[in-house]
Amino acid sequence: MHEFDESIAEVADAVIRFARERTERHPIELGSPKSPQELLELCGETVTAEGIGATEAMRLFEDVLHPASLSVDHERYLSFVPAAPTETSVLFDLAVGASSIYGGSWLEGAGAVFAENQALEWLVQLAGLPEGAGGVFVPGGTMGNLSAMVAARDAMEHRRGNRPDRWAFIASKQTHSSVKSMASIMDADVIPVDTDEGFRLTGEAVAAALDEHGDRVAAVIATSGTTNLGIIDDLRGIGEACRERGVWMHVDGAYGAAAMASPTWRPLFDGIELADSFIVDPHKWLFAPFDCCALIYRDPDDGRRSHMQSAGYLAFLDAWGDWNPSDFAAHLTRRVRGLPFWFSLAAHGTDAYAAAIDTTMEMSRYAAQAVRDADHLTLLLDPVLSVVAFERDGWTPDQYQQWSLDVMDEGTAFVVPSRHQGEPCYRFCFVNPLTSTADVDEIIARLQHL
Numbered sequence: 001m002h003e004f005d006e007s008i009a010e011v012a013d014a015v016i017r018f019a020r021e022r023t024e025r026h027p028i029e030l031g032s033p034k035s036p037q038e039l040l041e042l043c044g045e046t047v048t049a050e051g052i053g054a055t056e057a058m059r060l061f062e063d064v065l066h067p068a069s070l071s072v073d074h075e076r077y078l079s080f081v082p083a084a085p086t087e088t089s090v091l092f093d094l095a096v097g098a099s100s101i102y103g104g105s106w107l108e109g110a111g112a113v114f115a116e117n118q119a120l121e122w123l124v125q126l127a128g129l130p131e132g133a134g135g136v137f138v139p140g141g142t143m144g145n146l147s148a149m150v151a152a153r154d155a156m157e158h159r160r161g162n163r164p165d166r167w168a169f170i171a172s173k174q175t176h177s178s179v180k181s182m183a184s185i186m187d188a189d190v191i192p193v194d195t196d197e198g199f200r201l202t203g204e205a206v207a208a209a210l211d212e213h214g215d216r217v218a219a220v221i222a223t224s225g226t227t228n229l230g231i232i233d234d235l236r237g238i239g240e241a242c243r244e245r246g247v248w249m250h251v252d253g254a255y256g257a258a259a260m261a262s263p264t265w266r267p268l269f270d271g272i273e274l275a276d277s278f279i280v281d282p283h284k285w286l287f288a289p290f291d292c293c294a295l296i297y298r299d300p301d302d303g304r305r306s307h308m309q310s311a312g313y314l315a316f317l318d319a320w321g322d323w324n325p326s327d328f329a330a331h332l333t334r335r336v337r338g339l340p341f342w343f344s345l346a347a348h349g350t351d352a353y354a355a356a357i358d359t360t361m362e363m364s365r366y367a368a369q370a371v372r373d374a375d376h377l378t379l380l381l382d383p384v385l386s387v388v389a390f391e392r393d394g395w396t397p398d399q400y401q402q403w404s405l406d407v408m409d410e411g412t413a414f415v416v417p418s419r420h421q422g423e424p425c426y427r428f429c430f431v432n433p434l435t436s437t438a439d440v441d442e443i444i445a446r447l448q449h450l
């Protein structure tokens, strides 16, 4: 690849300068999307027989493509679940890319997988799972949920010695869309169970559903931090109902389980230690870059039963210990995507993570109070985690939409409407410790008018 006009040194300078400036820059721009036509006009055809050169490709990225993409780590990007990767993790991501490590097997990735496993071990300990629990980093919560659901189904068939005509998963009506979507990939049903007045799935409701649906149920999927409202299900009650009936308990903590990192908030997750599997996305609220979800099994052999691939050309790998990350999810080749998370965790220490969680939780309490104090807004419920959901009194769905587009175009904030019980609402999701009270105050003031 040395026939490029630019020397490696020039390309390195350009990319590293960009990475450094982007990482150091505060405030950063929010960015704003453009249509395919607009982008084509600005870029032209970039893939050509001769190549446009790295200098020109980098110029297009910096001047056109990057500004046409939102910066999810912007202090006022408060929609969906934002991201707030540490500078340390983002910069180390460059090293991961440069190192060409294959993360599927111990033989090929031993050193990197060892470090990933130490980061996973921290999560195992936070959850209170027994020694020997472990798993793998996958791209996201969706893939984590799918891999755990498949493992649960196969473990249930293995334990019971038979399988129903059609499998089912029990989950709350507030469960994440990925659970329904992954069940449909598996040609299985999701049995939606009503929640209590606090929108929580309870142990009693799960016990009743399990007794009704019996051996059709492969697993109960509890959520520890619903995406829309941050609700945590009754993990202990659900765990006990599952234990008594020998059913797998999976906890979807993609967004919320990160708050276990703070001793102040760990009690909210009481009962997660009963889980057979759980997920948490470091790319959401554990300050790692995309794409990174930790998938953990109480007994990693359950993951292997479902996901280990065998082929003549893979057999050589088995001679080298038995910890091959590819065995624990629906994948084979994998980037060592847990390494930027590990690097930052190792560099800053776990106390820094606890403190950063506390900061974002405090900001959500501040914002909830500011909403209560505002004449034009109504808080929907006291925040449990770092989501604050509220209504803009008197606005139609169109007005909600229009305000969000306007503030995005102004570059002021990214706050989009959601729905709760059929009604439009706004929600702030705080994962960025750099979001300030002034940011919150200004957004709330801006909500006075269209």
Ligand SMILES: *Cc1c(COP(=O)(O)O)cnc(C)c1O
Pocket (backbone or CB within 6 Å): 081, 139, 140, 141, 142, 143, 176, 178, 223, 225, 226, 227, 252, 253, 254, 255, 256, 281, 293
């Ligand atoms: C975000 C989220 C998911 C999906 O995770 P991805 O990383 O986006 O695939 C699943 N469950 C919950 C509760 C989530 O918040």
